[in-house]
Amino acid sequence: MxxxxxxxxxxxxxxxxxxxxxxxxxxxxxxxxxxxxxxxxxxxxxxxxxxxxxxxxxxxxxxxxxxxxxxxxxxxxxxxxxxxxxxxxxxxxxxxxxxxxxxxxxxxxxxxxxxxxxxxxxxxxxxxxxxxxxxxxxxxxxxxxxxxxxxxxxxLAGAPRLTVAVAGASGLIGTQLTALLSTGGHRVLRMVRGRRAGEGEIAWDPAAGVLDPSDLEGVDAVVNLAGRSIATRMTARAKHEILASRTSSSGLIARTLAQLARSGSGPRILVQASGIGYYGARRPGELLTEDSAPGEDVLANVCRSWEEQMAPAAQAGVRTCAVRTGIVLTDAGGALAPQLPLFLAGVGGPLTSRDAAISWITLDDMARSYVHALLTDALDGPVNAVAPQPTTAGELARTLGRVLHRPSAVPVPPFGPRLVLGREGARAIVETDQRVSGERLRASGFQAAHPELEGALRHVLRR
The missing domain is CATH 3.30.530.20 (START domain)
Known part of the structure; x- marks a missing residue:
């Protein structure tokens, strides 16, 4: 053939x-x-x-x-x-x-x-x-x-080519980000745990507070994506590990960069993951910007603590940027992948209230937003990484059904996500209502390749 x-x-x-x-x-x-x-x-x-x-x-x-x-x-x-x-x-x-x-x-x-x-x-x-x-x-x-x-x-051709150390390089976003950096002519060093560093790697142990500052000499920037997945049942142990995995890695990197900056060496840029969970799961009727107040639920507390750990680096003159990630659309994981079998079986529908706002971004635009943040000197502080137009849970389901040529009228019963994630986890991850503005990212020059939902889903699902 x-x-x-x-x-x-x-x-x-x-x-x-x-x-x-x-x-x-x-x-x-x-x-x-x-x-x-x-x-x-x-x-x-x-x-x-x-x-x-x-x-x-x-x-x-x-x-x-x-x-x-x-x-x-x-x-x-x-x-x-x-x-x-x-x-x-x-x-x-x-x-x-x-x-x-x-x-x-x-x-x-x-x-x-x-x-x-x-x-x-x-x-x-x-x-x-x-x-x-x-x-x-x-x-x-x-x-x-x-x-x-x-x-x-x-x-971004006018920006210098960088040597970038990436923590969390093997994750869903990290894999695409490191590849995207490499194809742009940048040098990537992967930060690895639990084994000796090989070529193109830096060994570290955030839980034990181990990161040799000399390993970051000659590095221009660090991207920190490290942290335990939030797609889990929110037990007391899981919540502790989700928080500790982020604050320990972020704090260690920020302190190390601050130490190097005071000696006039080391990376001058720190770009770190965060999430729109910072604002709290349910903020109906609001348009959330980087200046909006944080929420009070489990993920809001995690994101707030996560970002606070960057302070030593910022105070030492390192440009710091916290990328507050929206709901990432990919059929390889995240929020979309678990829904696909239901839609393909003809029983797909909204995960939460039909009118609940969903602030989304494709996996590829997520990776591109990190590269943009690295190479855009004017961008610091928090920045929302979301598509220009949020959608609703109902419209997401209808559009996904149209792309897959499947019905989309059967809402997911609330007990389903709660069985998997627990009541607290379902409220924080699934039963959300967040209309988040991505205007600051766009104003800095970022151009989304997938600005509208149907085109985004057709690319992600190859339809």
């Missing part, structure tokens, strides 16, 4: 080729629900280079088949570049993906032609027509990612 697709990327050939050659490109090309790269630090498309991937989302666990590809048949002329990904081992009887990039006549754009020769496994239980449709949707996704990432890199 042969599948062909042609698209035009509105960027110069040299920029498109350079993007493909850097570490992180394959991570950005694979939809996170379909697979992940075994070693995201690997890059390059030279003849003989092999990459190992795992199929299926890492966040959901389970058995994930290995898929190994080898780059070959690399050819380059002044106006074109080609290479092939060929399956070495994996789920298909055969897979050969030919990429051909050619400069357009005006030199300002690149024509990308892709041809996949594919043989399905015997007894796959899926017809060639269905398989071809899925592959074409994946190729459309990849072309959009390439275009949108290069748009971001072009807007």
């Amino acid at each position: 042969r599948i062909e697709l042609s698209s035009v990327i509105s960027h110069r050939l040299e920029d498109v080729v350079a993007w493909h050659q850097r570490p992180g490109a394959l991570v950005r090309m694979i939809p996170p629900a379909l697979g992940s790269v075994e070693d995201p630090r690997q890059g390059g498309i030279e003849d003989g280079t092999r990459v190992r991937t795992r199929l299926g989302p890492a966040q959901l666990g389970g058995i994930r088949p290995e898929w190994t590809l080898e780059h070959c048949d690399v050819t380059q002329t002044p106006t074109s570049f080609s290479f092939v990904d060929a399956q070495v081992t994996g789920p298909f009887r055969a897979w050969r993906h030919h990429h051909h990039m050619e400069q357009t006549d005006d030199g300002a754009s690149t024509r990308l032609q892709e041809t996949i020769d594919l043989r399905l496994p015997r007894g796959a239980g899926i017809g060639e027509r269905i398989a071809a449709g899925q592959v074409r949707r994946m190729l459309d996704f990849r072309a959009a990612q390439l275009e949108q990432d290069l748009d971001l890199h072009r807007r």
Whole structure:
């Protein structure tokens, strides 16, 4: 079976080729629900280079088949570049993906032609027509990612290339952020716990307060995404671990950066995760800005304490920015993934009151907002990372149903989330009503690739 697709990327050939050659490109090309790269630090498309991937989302666990590809048949002329990904081992009887990039006549754009020769496994239980449709949707996704990432890199081309240490680099957002930084020509150092540091890594232990300041010398910026997942039953132990995992890591990084800043060395930028949970789960009728008062529930207290830990770095002259993350849309985890089976089964609907405000952002725009915060000197303090237009729980369900061609009229019974998360967890995570403004982020020059809900869901779900 042969599948062909042609698209035009509105960027110069040299920029498109350079993007493909850097570490992180394959991570950005694979939809996170379909697979992940075994070693995201690997890059390059030279003849003989092999990459190992795992199929299926890492966040959901389970058995994930290995898929190994080898780059070959690399050819380059002044106006074109080609290479092939060929399956070495994996789920298909055969897979050969030919990429051909050619400069357009005006030199300002690149024509990308892709041809996949594919043989399905015997007894796959899926017809060639269905398989071809899925592959074409994946190729459309990849072309959009390439275009949108290069748009971001072009807007920020005047900023210096940074060496960035990232804590929480293996998480859902961290994986995409580190790949996005790498494709933009930045150097990424991953902060790792529980083992010795390898190449491109920094060892630390936030619980024990261990971070060698010398490991951060020569580093320009730190991004802190570390913290236990909040998608859990809110027991007393879980609440303690959620808070402690964030305050210990944030406090240790901030104190270390402050120490280095006083000696005239070390990173001068700290960008840290936070969340719109800062405002409290239920703020009906309000438009929440970075100046709004914090809430009083469990996640509001976590976010407030989390941000307060940054103070030593800020007082020492480090530019600090707390990115208050909205509800992240991705089919690999977060709030969206658990809903998909219900919708696909025809019993999907709103998770909470239909008129409750939902302030959302796609996973890719979330990663891009971190890069923007790193490279925008005027941005400090808290900033809301949300799409320009919040939606409602009812509209989210209707739009998701329309994108999936499924009904969306069956509301999720309140006892469902409460069984999984507990009453307190369900109130804090699911039964929310937050209309949050992203105006400060946009005013600083950030441009969302997915500003409206239906287009966002179609990209995320490849529909």
